[in-house]
Amino acid sequence: MPNQNDEIKKVSIIVSRGSLDGVYPGLILANGARMEGIEASLFFTFFGLDAIVEKRMDKLSIVTVGNAAMRLPWGQKMPTWLGVIPGMASFATWMMKKEMEKLDVPPVREFLQMIKDSGGQIYACKLAMDMFHLKKEDLWEGVDDILTVGDFYQKAAGGIVLFT
């Protein structure tokens, strides 16, 4: 058993990528933190914002182009040219969603709601919102606030910050 003073009490997780595989690690870490009784918040920035944009959050996909670790369902490395073929990205996305469901990992929207219901906070990055010309109305209703970098550090004070 770890010493009580060594225990993590709070995490702030930054999600900066908007692909399905870019978003899930942050969600899994945040949910896992709450399950352990650790305070958790998610800060979505740059393309990561897509995960909390109402019209985009259900349509996140896997990137098959330029992904050197991509493998075919039978385990063989996927030739890079194959990733460019139309339909490959949606096929890979479908595959991953299917595998996630088997592991009881919920879709993005349900997962975010779960994290929120467990007491986690969901924040959007002000600068990225401005850059993509997004307004508060464009965001998922569960988003707690839009923060500047300064606000983020204030909220993250005393905890661990993870960048994904």
Next chain:
Amino acid sequence: MPVKEILGRQIEFDEDGHLKNLNDWNEEIAKELAKEEGIPELTERHWLVINYMRQEYQKVGDAPSIRKLTKESGVDTKELYQLFPKGPAKKAARIAGLPKPKGCI
């Protein structure tokens, strides 16, 4: 293995602080474990979660995921965290006399 006396019985615990032997568990032990987790009294709602977890464990050999638990037990996520504020998965499993859950979800 750490051994602790609870209600006059010598109870063995594993490295994670969970009961070593499932058979050592009974409702009185659960109440004592709950007190250790800062839950002074186990309500009917706590028992619903505990009993569901034990059932699932007996069926599949691991504690259920939070998602499965909230979908099937009738206790939603918000309530689950109110019932077990220090982390529902691990704490509820410990009170239910089960080993630490193996899953990440």
